[in-house]
Amino acid sequence: MPPVHSNAVRYSVLQPVKRRPPRRRRRALALLLVTVALGAAAFLALRHVHSHTPPAAAAARPAPKKHVLEPPKLLSTPTPPAQGSPTIGARSGVLVDGTTGAVLWVKQPHAKRLIASTTKIMTATLVLERLPLDRVVTVPPAATREPLVREGLRPNEKVPAWKLLDGLLIFSGNDDAYALAAAVGETRRHFVTLMNEKARALGLGDTHFTSVSGVIDQGNHSSAWDLAALTRYALRDPRFRKVVATRIARVKWAAPTYGKVYVNKNHLLTTYRGADGVKTGWTTLAAHCLVASAHRGDRRLIAVVLHANDPYRDARRLLDFGFAQPR
DSSP: OOOOOOOHHHHHHTTTOOOOOOOOHHHHHHHHHHHHHHHHHHHHHHHHHHHHHOHHHHHHOOOOOOOOOOOOOOBBSSOBBOOSSOOOSSEEEEEEEETTTTTEEEEEETOEEOOOOOOHHHHHHHHHHHHHOOOOEEEGGGGGGGGGOOOOOOOOEEEEEHHHIIEEEEIIIIHHHHHHHHHHHHHHHHHHHHHHHHHHHTOTTBBSOOOSOOOTTTTEEEOOHHHHHHHHHHHHHHHHHHHOSSSSSEEETTTTTOEEEEEEOOOOOHSHHHEEEEEEEETTTTTEEEEEEEEEEEEEEEEEEESSSSSSHHOOOOOHHHHSSSS
């Protein structure tokens, strides 16, 4: 056996040995490679899909349109309305067929005018839509301090809403208007907001309210056209029709009042055949205003005159003209 040299042994021991990487490291490396490969494949596939997307599908879809309710068309002009004859002294006027909404005669129909207590037509409309008439209303003390026409409500007295409605439309009490507005809108200011919202909903583009009664002129205006449209809408409610047609109302009241008598200021109710409403109004700046209605047979007419010296003469002329027209 040949001798073994120590140098040879040391040399062999110190030879570098190539070791295989641990199995766990090899497995992680393999997973990384697979992940990268899959990601690249997905990217290429996505680019392929986008490059083949049809133009209609690729375009952004428009946002869905909100459904906006159109205001009801309360008045119409199937034929051009008459002008000039009959002549009236009022600065503005309109005559309307209350059944069809056809406008029969006009004079400056869209001129914005002060409307005084004809404002209460809108007040009553909202009350009838939002307040049960058997609801007992507590009269706010501020209502008893309303200027001009008051029926004499007492602070904090409790009154059924239907009695206040009679006072509003028959006697034309400004304290009634305040009390009802507070009962519906909690505050008078909020009720005025509701009035303007209702005007927009009905398409009354000439109308803006600042008062629940019409006692305040500034900023409280409408037109003959809009008042005729509002009145046609209000007359659909039989409760409204009943009250505005009432000539005299005798109302029982709690002590110490015991009873009240409301006399309607609309003189047409007792002087014009078929007259059955609607509302008078007056302030120094607005002059006389009148919204009148009358029916004969199955025909109903609505006449509006604003800023008039003799509103009843003007309204009679318009109503006579309307009832003389063939249908």
